[in-house]
Structures are given as structure tokens and as C-alpha cells.
Amino acid sequence: MSNEWKTSISSSGEDxxxxxxxxxxxxxxxxxxxxxxxxxxxxxxKAESKMFKTILSGAIDHGVGNPSTxxxxxxxxxxxxMNTSVAAGIMALGDxxxxxxxxxxxxxxxxxxxxxxxxxxxxxxxxxxxxxHKVYDETDPRTEKILDRAEELGLxxxxxxxxxxxxxxxxxxxxxxxxxxxxxxSGIMSDLGFEPELGKGFFIIARTPGLVAHTRExxxxxxxRREDGEYTGEE
Amino acid sequence: MSNEWKTSISSSGEDxxxxxxxxxxxxxxxxxxxxxxxxxxxxxxKAESKMFKTILSGAIDHGVGNPSTxxxxxxxxxxxxMNTSVAAGIMALGDxxxxxxxxxxxxxxxxxxxxxxxxxxxxxxxxxxxxxHKVYDETDPRTEKILDRAEELGLxxxxxxxxxxxxxxxxxxxxxxxxxxxxxxSGIMSDLGFEPELGKGFFIIARTPGLVAHTRExxxxxxxRREDGEYTGEE
Amino acid sequence: MSNEWKTSISSSGEDxxxxxxxxxxxxxxxxxxxxxxxxxxxxxxKAESKMFKTILSGAIDHGVGNPSTxxxxxxxxxxxxMNTSVAAGIMALGDxxxxxxxxxxxxxxxxxxxxxxxxxxxxxxxxxxxxxHKVYDETDPRTEKILDRAEELGLxxxxxxxxxxxxxxxxxxxxxxxxxxxxxxSGIMSDLGFEPELGKGFFIIARTPGLVAHTRExxxxxxxRREDGEYTGEE
Amino acid sequence: MSNEWKTSISSSGEDxxxxxxxxxxxxxxxxxxxxxxxxxxxxxxKAESKMFKTILSGAIDHGVGNPSTxxxxxxxxxxxxMNTSVAAGIMALGDxxxxxxxxxxxxxxxxxxxxxxxxxxxxxxxxxxxxxHKVYDETDPRTEKILDRAEELGLxxxxxxxxxxxxxxxxxxxxxxxxxxxxxxSGIMSDLGFEPELGKGFFIIARTPGLVAHTRExxxxxxxRREDGEYTGEE
Numbered sequence: 001m002s003n004e005w006k007t008s009i010s011s012s013g014e015d016x017x018x019x020x021x022x023x024x025x026x027x028x029x030x031x032x033x034x035x036x037x038x039x040x041x042x043x044x045x046k047a048e049s050k051m052f053k054t055i056l057s058g059a060i061d062h063g064v065g066n067p068s069t070x071x072x073x074x075x076x077x078x079x080x081x082m083n084t085s086v087a088a089g090i091m092a093l094g095d096x097x098x099x100x101x102x103x104x105x106x107x108x109x110x111x112x113x114x115x116x117x118x119x120x121x122x123x124x125x126x127x128x129x130x131x132x133h134k135v136y137d138e139t140d141p142r143t144e145k146i147l148d149r150a151e152e153l154g155l156x157x158x159x160x161x162x163x164x165x166x167x168x169x170x171x172x173x174x175x176x177x178x179x180x181x182x183x184x185x186s187g188i189m190s191d192l193g194f195e196p197e198l199g200k201g202f203f204i205i206a207r208t209p210g211l212v213a214h215t216r217e218x219x220x221x222x223x224x225r226r227e228d229g230e231y232t233g234e235e
Numbered sequence: 236m237s238n239e240w241k242t243s244i245s246s247s248g249e250d251x252x253x254x255x256x257x258x259x260x261x262x263x264x265x266x267x268x269x270x271x272x273x274x275x276x277x278x279x280x281k282a283e284s285k286m287f288k289t290i291l292s293g294a295i296d297h298g299v300g301n302p303s304t305x306x307x308x309x310x311x312x313x314x315x316x317m318n319t320s321v322a323a324g325i326m327a328l329g330d331x332x333x334x335x336x337x338x339x340x341x342x343x344x345x346x347x348x349x350x351x352x353x354x355x356x357x358x359x360x361x362x363x364x365x366x367x368h369k370v371y372d373e374t375d376p377r378t379e380k381i382l383d384r385a386e387e388l389g390l391x392x393x394x395x396x397x398x399x400x401x402x403x404x405x406x407x408x409x410x411x412x413x414x415x416x417x418x419x420x421s422g423i424m425s426d427l428g429f430e431p432e433l434g435k436g437f438f439i440i441a442r443t444p445g446l447v448a449h450t451r452e453x454x455x456x457x458x459x460r461r462e463d464g465e466y467t468g469e470e
Numbered sequence: 471m472s473n474e475w476k477t478s479i480s481s482s483g484e485d486x487x488x489x490x491x492x493x494x495x496x497x498x499x500x501x502x503x504x505x506x507x508x509x510x511x512x513x514x515x516k517a518e519s520k521m522f523k524t525i526l527s528g529a530i531d532h533g534v535g536n537p538s539t540x541x542x543x544x545x546x547x548x549x550x551x552m553n554t555s556v557a558a559g560i561m562a563l564g565d566x567x568x569x570x571x572x573x574x575x576x577x578x579x580x581x582x583x584x585x586x587x588x589x590x591x592x593x594x595x596x597x598x599x600x601x602x603h604k605v606y607d608e609t610d611p612r613t614e615k616i617l618d619r620a621e622e623l624g625l626x627x628x629x630x631x632x633x634x635x636x637x638x639x640x641x642x643x644x645x646x647x648x649x650x651x652x653x654x655x656s657g658i659m660s661d662l663g664f665e666p667e668l669g670k671g672f673f674i675i676a677r678t679p680g681l682v683a684h685t686r687e688x689x690x691x692x693x694x695r696r697e698d699g700e701y702t703g704e705e
Numbered sequence: 706m707s708n709e710w711k712t713s714i715s716s717s718g719e720d721x722x723x724x725x726x727x728x729x730x731x732x733x734x735x736x737x738x739x740x741x742x743x744x745x746x747x748x749x750x751k752a753e754s755k756m757f758k759t760i761l762s763g764a765i766d767h768g769v770g771n772p773s774t775x776x777x778x779x780x781x782x783x784x785x786x787m788n789t790s791v792a793a794g795i796m797a798l799g800d801x802x803x804x805x806x807x808x809x810x811x812x813x814x815x816x817x818x819x820x821x822x823x824x825x826x827x828x829x830x831x832x833x834x835x836x837x838h839k840v841y842d843e844t845d846p847r848t849e850k851i852l853d854r855a856e857e858l859g860l861x862x863x864x865x866x867x868x869x870x871x872x873x874x875x876x877x878x879x880x881x882x883x884x885x886x887x888x889x890x891s892g893i894m895s896d897l898g899f900e901p902e903l904g905k906g907f908f909i910i911a912r913t914p915g916l917v918a919h920t921r922e923x924x925x926x927x928x929x930r931r932e933d934g935e936y937t938g939e940e
Contacts, residue, residue: 004935005299005308009448011936012298014370020938027293027380032266034292035444039451057269058262063247064240065699067548071541071558073240078537079566082435083329084789087322088541088558091796094318096549096693135249145262197454200317201447208443209270212436213244216274219432223566229535230709231716233725239700246701255703300934302783306776306793313772314801319554323776323793326561331784331928458801464770465474466481468490475769475778479918482768484840497763497850502736504762505914509921527739528732533717534710543710552905553799557792564788605719615732667924670787671917678913679740682906683714686744689902 009038032056035205039198047153048192054149055185058142059203061210068092072211073218077225082215089211090204098207102199104129104163104186109196114165118173130163130183131170139178146184150191159190244273267291270440274433282388283427289384290420293377294438296445303327307446308453312460317450324446325439333442337434339364339398339421344431349400353408365398365418366405374413381419385426394425479508502526505675509668517623518662524619525655528612529673531680538562542681543688547695552685559681560674568677572669574599574633574656579666584635588643600633600653601640609648616654620661629660714743737761740910744903752858753897759854760890763847764908766915773797777916778923782930787920794916795909803912807904809834809868809891814901819870823878835868835888836875844883851889855896864895 009019016023018034019041026034029043032053036044044052063069072089076082093099107117107129121128133140150156163183170177189202244254251258253269254276261269264278267288271279279287298304307324311317328334342352342364356363368375385391398418405412424437479489486493488504489511496504499513502523506514514522533539542559546552563569577587577599591598603610620626633653640647659672714724721728723739724746731739734748737758741749749757768774777794781787812822812834826833838845855861868888875882894907 005305005932006935006937007299007449007452008937009452010296010298010445012301012934016297017936018296023293024377024380026295027289027377029288029292030265030267031270031288031291031295031441034295035266038295038444038448053264053266054262056266057264058258060261060266060269060273061245061253062251063245063699063701064242065697066247067544067695069699070240070695070697071544071548074537074541074544075558075562075564077566078541078562079564079569080561080789081329081564082432083325083327083439084561084564084785086436086439087325088545088561090318090322090325091550091554091558092318092545092548094316094545094549094551094554096547099549142259142262145259195451197317197451198447201321201451204318204321205444205447206266209273209440210245212433212440213273214242216430216432216436217242217244225537225540227535227540227710229533229539229717230711231533231722232711232713240697241700241702243702247699252701298934298936300932302779302930304934305930305932306779306783309772309776309779310793310797310799312801313776313797314799314804315554315796316799319550319796319799323780323796326785326789326793327780327783329780329784329786329789331782334784460772460775462475462770462775464482464768464774465476466487466768467476467478475775477769477919477922479922480766480768480915482771486767488766493763494847494850496765497759497847499758499762500735500737501740501758501761501765501911504765505736508765508914508918523734523736524732526736527734528728530731530736530739530743531715531723532721533715534712536717540710551799552902553795553797553909556906556909557795560788560792560795562788564786612729612732615729665921667787667921668917671791671921674788674791675914675917676736679743679910680715682903682910683743684712686900686902686906687712687714 039201040194047155051150051153051155051188051192054146055188055202056206058146058181059206061207061213064214067097068207068211069214072215074225076215076218077221077223079223082212085215085218086208086211089214090208093200093204093207098200098203100129100182101185101189101203102196104182105190105194105196105199108159108162108186108190114162114169117166118169122173128166128170130179130186131167131177133178133180136178140180142181143179143184146181146188150188155188155191157191160184160187163187274436275429282390286385286388286390286423286427289381290423290437291441293381293416294441296442296448299449302332303442303446304449307450309460311450311453312456312458314458317447320450320453321443321446324449325443328435328439328442333435333438335364335417336420336424336438337431339417340425340429340431340434343394343397343421343425349397349404352401353404357408363401363405365414365421366402366412368413368415371413375415377416378414378419381416381423385423390423390426392426395419395422398422509671510664517625521620521623521625521658521662524616525658525672526676528616528651529676531677531683534684537567538677538681539684542685544695546685546688547691547693549693552682555685555688556678556681559684560678563670563674563677568670568673570599570652571655571659571673572666574652575660575664575666575669578629578632578656578660584632584639587636588639592643598636598640600649600656601637601647603648603650606648610650612651613649613654616651616658620658625658625661627661630657633657744906745899752860756855756858756860756893756897759851760893760907761911763851763886764911766912766918769919772802773912773916774919777920779930781920781923782926782928784928787917790920790923791913791916794919795913798905798909798912803905803908805834805887806890806894806908807901809887810895810899810901810904813864813867813891813895819867819874822871823874827878833871833875835884835891836872836882838883838885841883845885847886848884848889851886851893855893860893860896862896865889865892868892
């Protein structure tokens with residue numbers, strides 16, 4: 001029977017702590033720093049703190065038409081509260097929606113070399129996480145911003161290098177693709193020492209405020225959103 | 236047919252903005268400031284920024300035994316991914332779990348006076364949101380911290396006053412109860428100009444990192460958590 | 471501490487029972503009868519069984535454009551499994567989506583008379599649950615089918631009468647509206663002795679197979695459904 | 706842009722159909738038959754109908770301590786409605802909770818022989834879906850009941866045979882394990898012509914009434930279930 005609930009994350013009550021830090025002290029921390037602490041078990045250094053907030057703030061929202069926003073707003077329109085609606089938005093963040101960061105961190109932190117990774121993806125005909133953009137061919141300005149900041153802060157390390165090596169190798173083998181934001185984040189998060197298992201978690205944390213804002217906006221619209229549907233009959 | 240998806244919150248693509256602010260500039264903002272922006276439609280002033288991060292960081296997690304943590308970890312143990320598990324945790328944040336902030340903001344921002352509010356709650360035999368604590372009788376140190384900070388920052392206004400007036404009136408009518416953290420947050424969020432409809436949203440945003448951390452921790456434990464259950468037969 | 475999990479619903483293991491009935495015997499029951507048993511704590515009589523399956527089968531699905539179907543399919547398109555997608559569909563079934571059955575059962579089983587109910591709804595300018603249809607003015611053929619069947623089976627009782635009385639009274643006070651399927655179901659479920667608290671539950675049970683079918687269909691379509699969104703700027 | 710919502714499952718409105726069958730006729734069908742229709746696109750034959758209801762009724766609930774029940778009830782205790790609570794229960798039905806049916810259907814319907822399957826699972830040290838039981842060593846009475854019924858009804862075919870062959874081969878290679886209910890269901894559902902992608906769907910449909918009943922029971926208990934938690938500090 002496993003009805004034992006043990007944790008190394010936090011405690012409640014008078015002596016409440018977060019990862020060993022008293023909650024009262026956590027209240028003095030920047031929210032992004034508190035997030036870093038609870039995920040990593042240690043406070044960020046100054047440079048890490050600056051990098052981390054850039055990544056979180058940059059992913060806070062991205063328009064109204066994507067699956068997570070549509071899910072959250074549609075569920076709200078069925079007559080539901082904030083918590084249920086935001087949860088439906090987060091549920092949409094599956095492998096095809098934000099999953100590239102986790103997959104990117106996985107390949108970067110694997111034993112495989114950039115050459116082996118490109119070979120494997122080409123063989124299987126799969127899209128390499130972190131490469132390619134619908135609009136940009138040469139450079140993606142947000143990727144540049146993230147990579148430049150990492151460079152300035154002295155945080156760009158072996159995983160950002162590996163991501164660039166994957167990009168190079170793919171250019172040699174097939175075509176030059178721009179490194180997208182997911183690629184930059186995968187590299188830097190790995191260089192910051194985070195595990196791939198938290199890749200989706202960053203995205204969820206960053207996007208939740210956007211989902212709250214969309215749900216709030218939807219509350220002022222009529223209930224029961226209806227899409228035009230068509231019955232095509234039995235095939 | 237309402238298959239029109241319009242929003243004043245954000246756009247995607249090359250010219251992506253958040254509430255009118257270019258996404259590239261948002262990447263330079265503190266994450267808590269970006270949250271303030273997306274929820275309120277304007278950037279926080281310096282004092283507001285300090286206040287807001289205190290509130291978010293202070294609610295980041297609170298031990299392992301509460302319903303949201305139990306839900307998230309139990310769903311993970313059924314063999315589920317990060318997004319589904321965290322969503323289950325957020326779903327647990329219903330009226331009885333973090334709902335006091337929204338209810339508190341509602342009564343503070345209503346037309347009713349402190350005297351009328353206390354009278355109404357006493358008549359209906361309901362618990363007044365923001366008053367009472369399991370442990371503290373005199374003062375709750377975290378409430379004090381929040382209220383002192385609001386005072387220092389010049390942000391304590393009419394709604395914090397109204398919350399104190401409710402506390403006073405209740406003491407006159409029945410018994411002195413400590414103002415708890417929900418009461419302090421309800422007052423200050425109202426003084427910062429936020430609507431009650433966002434009360435639950437703050438709590439969801441603040442607690443999501445905790446749910447990510449708990450889900451990650453649960454991933455390393457055996458699948459299929461089982462509680463001791465007992466069949467009591469038909470009554 | 472409430473970590474005691476007691477139930478009168480079922481047990482597991484060798485001697486597994488459902489509401490006191492051995493699971494092996496439940497395996498011989500019609501699924502609709504097993505549902506009746508687990509919700510009500512007793513097996514349906516023959517007439518009740520016939521009535522109950524009509525109601526469940528009639529609500530199994532209703533096109534592709536409503537909020538629950540859109541949510542389930544959108545979440546699947548984000549790269550999610552069956553369980554997460556179906557759950558998102560069920561989450562959409564809030565007060566504005568299937569909620570009329572529960573509200574209808576509530577007013578029928580309240581102490582208030584038909585006259586008082588109509589008066590109250592007219593005063594508050596609210597829509598009476600169970601009355602009105604977008605298409606039908608005179609009669610709704612599915613309502614007729616349900617009511618006729620209840621009549622034949624000798625199951626139409628005081629609550630169906632009260633629903634008709636509400637319809638009559640509303641016609642006297644304002645305008646004749648057709649009784650819709652929600653109205654018929656509210657009346658008959660009440661006459662079958664079910665509580666209002668289960669009103670939404672019937673609908674969830676009946677619609678889940680539809681959500682499974684839609685999710686399966688969506689699995690064969692491209693990932694990441696995107697709606698056309700428009701950024702309207704800050705107001 | 707994929708904001709086209711086409712379906713071959715159902716339509717709404719006056720001429721509503723389910724898989725080409727008029728909704729008014731579907732209202733005359735047994736609920737289990739309507740489920741068969743919506744999932745498979747055709748009505749069950751008489752024998753198929755009997756088999757199908759046995760499988761659904763047999764999985765309707767299984768005690769209070771498993772992850773799906775705990776999730777549903779915990780979310781309800783946070784102050785949530787029926788739909789949100791039941792959804793949380795369904796979310797828990799991930800790979801480790803009911804996933805053996807889907808995995809079983811997958812291996813049975815794969816090109817691989819029983820010998821190859823056993824070899825592969827033994828090599829990878831994985832548990833073969835459908836084999837083994839915590840309590841029963843010789844025979845599992847519910848498995849027997851399902852298999853006997855399939856035999857009587859003339860529905861036991863190549864996939865049930867393949868499941869038995871896997872059991873035999875495993876006995877030769879390692880040890881005799883009882884075929885459990887998941888194994889029997891995997892075989893018969895495959896013999897009924899269902900795809901593995903629906904394996905989890907059957908289980909969700911069958912278990913939803915149980916989750917509704919548990920959520921209803923929890924509504925009468927105090928809010929905010931709390932488990933005993935322990936903070937173990939930082940490792």
C-alpha cells in the first residue's frame with residue numbers, strides 16, 4: 001500500500017519551507033527565482049536568474065488560435081470556472097504542442113553525437129526538434145535574442161554548442177534550417193542543468209498566465225461556442 | 236455561429252505582441268511583471284511589481300497532502316504525462332481550495348459595507364473569507380509580512396482597510412479572528428485594481444510550478460498509487 | 471485527517487461487488503441496468519430498464535460543433551492520448567452544456583409550485599430549463615417519443631405532470647414553448663426517483679461514447695488544429 | 706488552416722443521425738448496442754451484443770482505492786462539480802491504469818507470432834499484457850466467464866487463440882501464469898473486429914458510471930480531503 005505521501009519539495013504550516021528555504025524568505029524572491037528554486041532545488045545565480053526569466057516571459061502567450069487557447073476558451077464557454085478551463089488548456093499541451101523542448105533536451109542530453117542524431121532523424125524521416133520555422137529562413141530574431149543573452153551572461157555551454165552542431169550537420173546533409181526558439185531553449189535549459197523531464201513543465205508554467213487571461217476574456221462572451229460542423233456520412 | 240476567435244490579449248508570428256507590447260520587449264521583463272501585464276493590460280509600476288511577486292512567490296507550494304497535489308501525483312501514477320497530471324492538480328483548485336481569495340475580492344469590491352457583510356455572513360452561518368487560521372490566534376506572520384510590505388510600498392488602500400473593518404466588526408459581534416493570507420491578498424489585489432474574476436487565476440498561476448515539481452517527483456516513484464479503501468456495504 | 475477511503479459503491483478483489491451485487495452477476499446484466507444499479511443502489515424493474523436505456527441512447531452524441539466535441543478533438547490534436555482527450559470533452563459539459571437537466575430536476579423536486587417557479591423565472595428574466603427549442607414550435611418529436619414511452623410503461627408521474635404544468639403556466643403568462651428533451655428527461659428521471667445531483671452525471675455517461683468516437687476519428691487527422699484568430703489590439 | 710470540422714460520426718438537429726442511423730431509432734436501441742454502433746459504425750449482431758454488454762458491465766467499477774477513483778473524489782473535495790471531478794478520474798486512466806487492454810490488442814493484432822511476442826517481452830524484461838494475477842494462480846473466474854461466453858456465442862476466434870498461445874509459450878519458457886480479464890478482453894475485442902486504438906476507450910466508457918457514483922458519494926462528505934504528508938527535506 002502506497003498511501004504514504006512523502007516529499008522533498010515543500011511543507012506547510014508554521015514552519016513551511018520550499019526546498020529547505022523558509023516560505024517567508026521565498027516571499028522575498030522574484031517569482032521566476034522561486035520557480036527555479038522549486039524545480040531545481042537551489043536558488044539561481046544572478047546570471048541564471050536573468051536567463052530564466054527571459055525564457056519564461058517569452059513563452060507567456062502566442063495568439064488565440066492554437067489548441068491550448070481554443071480548449072481553455074471552449075471549456076469556459078460550456079459554463080465552467082477558471083480552474084477547469086485553464087486545466088483544459090494545459091491538457092492540450094501534448095507531444096505536438098510544446099513537446100519539442102522536451103524532445104530537444106532529450107537528444108541534447110543523450111549520449112549520441114550531433115552526427116548520429118541527424119543520421120537517425122533523417123533515416124526515420126522525422127522533424128528534428130529545434131530546427132525550422134514557418135516564416136524565418138535566415139535567422140529567428142527571438143532565437144538570436146536568447147542565444148545572445150546566454151552568451152553575454154556566460155551561460156552558453158556544451159548543449160547550445162551541440163544544438164548548433166546538429167544545425168550544421170543537417171545543413172551539410174540536407175538543407176540549412178533556422179534554429180527556432182524551442183532549439184535555443186532546449187540548449188540553454190540543458191546548460192542550466194535542468195533535466196528533459198522538466199521540458200514540458202517550463203512551457204506549462206510559462207503559458208498558464210496566458211490561459212488565465214484568455215479564460216477571463218472568454219467569460220465576457222456568450223456561452224456555448226459552436227463551430228460549424230459538417231456530417232460527411234459514413235465512408 | 237461563433238467560430239470567430241478574436242482577442243485583445245496577444246498575437247503570434249513575426250509581429251507577436253502581448254497586450255500591445257512587442258513580444259521581444261516582453262522577453263526583457265521579469266516574469267511576474269509579464270504576468271501583471273497580460274492580466275491587467277498594463278505594466279506594473281515599481282511598487283506594484285514588488286508587491287505582486289511577493290504574493291505569487293508566497294503561494295508557490297504548500298506541502299504534499301492537499302487535494303491539488305494529491306490529484307496531480309495520483310494522475311501521474313496512472314501512467315500519464317506532465318501536462319495531464321498538472322492539469323488534474325489545477326482542476327482540484329475549486330471553491331473549497333483557494334476559493335477564498337475570489338470570494339474575498341468579491342465582498343470587498345461589492346457595494347456592501349463591512350457591517351452589512353458581517354451581518355450577512357453571521358445570519359447565513361458562513362465562514363467569512365480571509366478570517367481565521369488553524370494555528371495562529373493573534374497574528375499570522377505571513378499576513379503581517381504582506382500587509383507591512385503593502386504599507387511600505389504605499390499600496391495599502393481602501394480594500395485593505397475594508398478587510399480590517401470586517402475583522403473589527405466580526406470581533407465586536409462575535410470573536411476576534413486573525414486575518415489570514417487569503418484576506419490580505421484579497422485586499423491588496425483589489426487595491427491593485429484587479430477584478431474578483433481573476434482571484435482564482437492568481438492562485439492557479441502561483442501554484443502551477445509547485446504542481447510541476449510534485450509531478451516530476453512522482454515520476455520516480457512506482458506507478459499506480461493505491462489508497463487503502465474499505466467497502467462499507469449498502470446502507 | 472481524512473485519509474480514510476470508505477465507500478458503499480463497490481469493492482475489488484475476489485469478492486468484488488457493485489452495490490452489494492456480486493461482480494460476476496453484474497457481468498450478466500445489461501450495461502444500462504448496471505448503470506442504474508450503481509447510481510441508484512438497486513436494479514431497475516423491467517419498465518424502468520426500458521425507459522433508462524432510451525434516455526441514455528438518445529444522448530450518445532450530437533454532431534461535431536458543440537463545445538465538448540471541439541474540446542476533446544482539439545486536445546487530441548495537441549498530441550494527447552484517449553483518456554486526456556475524452557476528459558477534456560467531459561470538462562466542457564458545464565452549466566451551459568447539458569446543465570438544464572440538473573437545473574430542471576432541481577426545480578421539479580423543489581417545494582415550489584409550477585406557478586411559483588414560472589413567476590420566479592419571469593421575474594429574474596431567466597430561461598426556464600426544459601422549455602423552448604431552436605427549431606420546433608409545436609412539438610419536439612424526441613420529447614414526444616420519451617413522454618409516450620414513459621406513458622406506455624406506466625412511469626410518467628408527478629414530476630412529468632409538474633413539468634407540463636410549468637409549460638402551461640408559462641403559456642398563460644407569456645407564450646407557448648415546446649417542451650424539449652431536457653424537460654422530458656428532467657421529469658422522468660425525477661419520477662424514476664433519481665436526485666438532481668445526478669442530472670449532469672447521466673449526460674456525462676451517455677455522451678462519453680460519443681467523445682471516444684470523436685477522439686478516435688481525430689487521431690487520423692493532422693496534429694495541432696489551428697483556428698483562424700484575430701488580434702483586435704488593446705481596447 | 707484546419708478550422709473545418711467534418712465528421713462521419715453524427716449530426717445534430719432535426720435529421721440527427723448516429724453513424725447513418727436516425728437518432729430516433731437509436732433511442733430504441735440498448736445503450737450497449739448504441740455504443741457498439743458509434744464505435745464500430747455498424748450495429749452488433751445478437752451474439753456480439755451479448756458479449757459486448759458483459760465486457761462493459763464487468764468493468765463498471767472496482768473499489769475506492771485506485772487512482773481514478775481517488776482523483777475524481779479528491780477533485781470533488783476541492784469544491785468542484787460533477788463534470789470536472791469525473792474528468793479527473795478519467796485522466797488517471799493512463800498507461801498504467803487500464804492500459805493493458807490497448808497494449809494487449811496491439812500485440813494480438815500485430816504481425817508477430819506468439820513465440821516472437823513472448824521472446825521480445827522476456828528479452829526486454831517487460832510484463833506481458835493479459836497474463837498474471839495478484840490472487841489467482843490457476844484460473845481467474847471472471848476470465849473464465851468471459852471466455853466461456855465467447856465460446857457459447859461462437860465469437861471466440863483467432864485472437865483469443867493467440868492470447869492462449871502466448872500464455873502457453875510463456876509457460877514453456879518461464880512459468881504458467883493465469884490469463885487475466887485484460888487478456889480475455891483484448892482477445893475478444895480483437896475477434897469482434899475492434900482496433901487497438903479503442904482499447905482504452907472501452908475502459909473509459911465502462912468505468913465512467915462508477916466515477917459518477919463515487920463523485921456523488923463524495924459530495925456528501927466534508928470538503929478538502931487531506932492526506933497525511935511528510936516533508937523529508939532536501940536529499
